[in-house]
Amino acid sequence: MLPTENRLRRRQDFATAVRRGRRAGRPLLVVHLRRQTTDPHVPGGNLPPARAGFVVSKAVGGSVQRNLVKRRLRHLVRERLSLLPPGSLVVVRALPGAGSAEYAQLALDLDAALRRLDRDTHGGAEGRVAR
Numbered sequence: 001m002l003p004t005e006n007r008l009r010r011r012q013d014f015a016t017a018v019r020r021g022r023r024a025g026r027p028l029l030v031v032h033l034r035r036q037t038t039d040p041h042v043p044g045g046n047l048p049p050a051r052a053g054f055v056v057s058k059a060v061g062g063s064v065q066r067n068l069v070k071r072r073l074r075h076l077v078r079e080r081l082s083l084l085p086p087g088s089l090v091v092v093r094a095l096p097g098a099g100s101a102e103y104a105q106l107a108l109d110l111d112a113a114l115r116r117l118d119r120d121t122h123g124g125a126e127g128r129v130a131r
Helices: 011-020 063-083 096-100 103-121
Strands: 022-025 029-034 051-056 089-094
Touching (some): 011 029, 011 051, 029 103, 051 063, 063 096, 063 103
Parallel strands (some): 051 089
Antiparallel strands (some): 022 029
């Protein structure tokens, strides 16, 4: 389970991450990452910790499969939250193949997507996610 301060809950936060963030697609999942430079709701400009949310549709499988995929993704993201910049919004969207994928395959795809987002960040283009 993700700690409360690391969970995306509001629809607006999901929309911000998906619409305004960077995206990295893999065969089993798509990761959307949006980095906030300042938080207008926090005095002093201190950024909150990175927050993550998950989208697992019925295309992944029945409720048992969807919940299994969500649990696996939550565990994987929890281990990687410290690598994400403060204030980040992360949405991990499972694709249909994730329902039949092993834990290790999900981990490889998640790591590859995060590496790609990090590589894009350090490529020097403006408006991209930075650490």
